[in-house]
Amino acid sequence: MAENNLRVLLRERPKDRPGPEHFELSEGPRPTAAKGEVLVRHRFLSLDPYMRGRMDDAASYARPVPLGGVMEGECVGEVVESQHPGFAPGDWVGGARGWQRYSVAPGGTLLKLPKEGGVPPTAWLGVLGMPGVTAWVGVTEIGQPRPGETFVVSAASGAVGGVAGQVAKQMGARVIGIAGGAEKCRYVTETLGFDACLDHRGDLEAALDAACPEGIDVYFENVGGAVQEAVFPRMREFGRMAFCGTVATYNVRPPPPGPNLSSINRKRLRLQGFIVSDHPRAWPVWRQRGAAWIRDGRLKWKEDVVQGLENAPEAFIGLLEGRNFGKLVVAL
Ligand SMILES: NC(=O)c1ccc[n+]([C@@H]2O[C@H](COP(=O)([O-])OP(=O)(O)OC[C@H]3O[C@@H](n4cnc5c(N)ncnc54)[C@H](OP(=O)(O)O)[C@@H]3O)[C@@H](O)[C@H]2O)c1
Structure with missing residues (x-):
């Protein structure tokens, strides 16, 4: 008998912090592929901060998940049934979607993952997937650090921050990470090769003054809140900020009052959200560049793997509080 499709649905919209009561586990028959489609058994699900926004019914750059709908998310998995000439059972693919065991997708929306090349399938969700491309765009197109400049990135041990700092380092910048706790900071300097990493749970202002005595040329913003407040006044004239995200604020309702933004004007800063x-x-460019850097040992990353779809809600709640260490994925 065919395995059922286990799915995580959005039961209720959270008012601030999501809890287990906002999700619902549901089991039903697995779908079948029609002409041009492919049925994928998901093996790994990516959990990412943007999913918090999809739980709200608010205007954004993407549509919210409807109540009772499957939670949004990207997966890699194996083809089990194909009605598309480009795919055969056993192929590994990326681009499958949803917090669920199975999905059907038009073949044209899937990416066939190479069998060779020393890149594990989960890398296509993290370092070579959406977070990796985000880091690449934010650093190369927006922050554009020059050799010798000071580049600061928050959530530095995470999926985006870890890659952003490594790309900035390759461009010749002095790279300072900010992360939560000694263990994450050690990983950021010892494994990722950043020049320093500051613990935001300590006196971040003093640590920034010591690590960046000349100020900050480029800030890659992942967190917001108190970290952002500490960074803003330390920007140098004509500094750049790549505004990637503010995960520390995603559960805060109403939104917190902002920092004093007068530095933007006084120092003629350029900020750009993206x-x-x-x-x-940028996607094929980074996938090719990142895969080459993985093969020659230049690009490092860390995964935080949670077992079982039923544990996805709790893991996601933890992601919004900094409990993950590395790119969060769920093994299905
Ligand atoms: N613009 C885009 O297209 C785009 C695309 C992807 C991601 N993003 C954004 O990029 C940022 C990083 O995403 P990611 O996938 O790489 O996540 P991640 O860094 O792997 O995980 C989130 C990290 O954020 C930090 N954090 C969480 N809650 C916090 C809080 N309340 N205060 C301070 N730090 C907190 C924690 O790190 P520490 O413990 O080290 O603080 C946590 O581990 C997010 O803001 C996300 O929304 C934007």
Whole structure:
């Protein structure tokens, strides 16, 4: 008998912090592929901060998940049934979607993952997937650090921050990470090769003054809140900020009052928000560059793997509080 499709649905919209009561586990028959479609058994699900926004019914750059709908998310998995000439059972693919065991997708929307090349399938969700491309775009197109400049990135041990710092380092910048706790900071300097990493749970202002005595040329913003407040006044004139996300604020309702933004004017800073999906041309460029850097040992990353779809809600709740260490994925 065919395995059932286990799915995580959005039961209720959270008012602030999501809890287990906002999700619902549901089991039903698995779908079948029609002409041109492919049925995929998901093996790994990516959990990412943007999913918090999809739980709200608010205007954004993407549509919310409807109540009772399957939670949004990207997966890699194996083809089990194909009605598309480009795919055969056993192929590994990326681009399958949803917090669920199975999905059906038009073949044209899937990416066939190479069998060779020393890149594990989960890398296509993290370092070579959406978070990796985000880092690449934010650093190369927006922050544009020059050799010798000071580049600071928050959530530095995470999926985006870890890659952003490594790309900035390759461009010749002095790279300072900010992360939560000694263990994450050690990983950021010892494994990722950043020049320093500051613990935001300590006196971040003093640590920034010591690590960046000349100020900060480029800030890659992942967190917001108190970290952002500490960074802003330490920006140098004509500094750049790549505004990637503010995960520390995603559960805060009403939104917190902002920092004093007068530095933007006084120091003629350039800030730019960006959404990775606006940069389709960057995806193949980074996948090729990142895969080459993985093969020659230059690009490092860490995964935080949770077992079982039923544990996805709790893991996601933890992601919004900094409990993950590395790119969060669920093994199905
Ligand atoms: N613009 C885009 O297109 C785009 C695309 C992808 C991601 N993003 C954004 O990029 C950022 C990083 O995403 P990611 O996937 O790489 O996640 P991640 O860094 O793997 O995980 C989130 C990390 O954020 C930090 N954090 C969480 N809650 C916090 C809080 N309340 N205060 C301070 N730090 C907190 C924690 O790290 P520490 O413990 O080290 O603080 C946590 O581990 C997010 O803001 C996300 O929304 C934007």
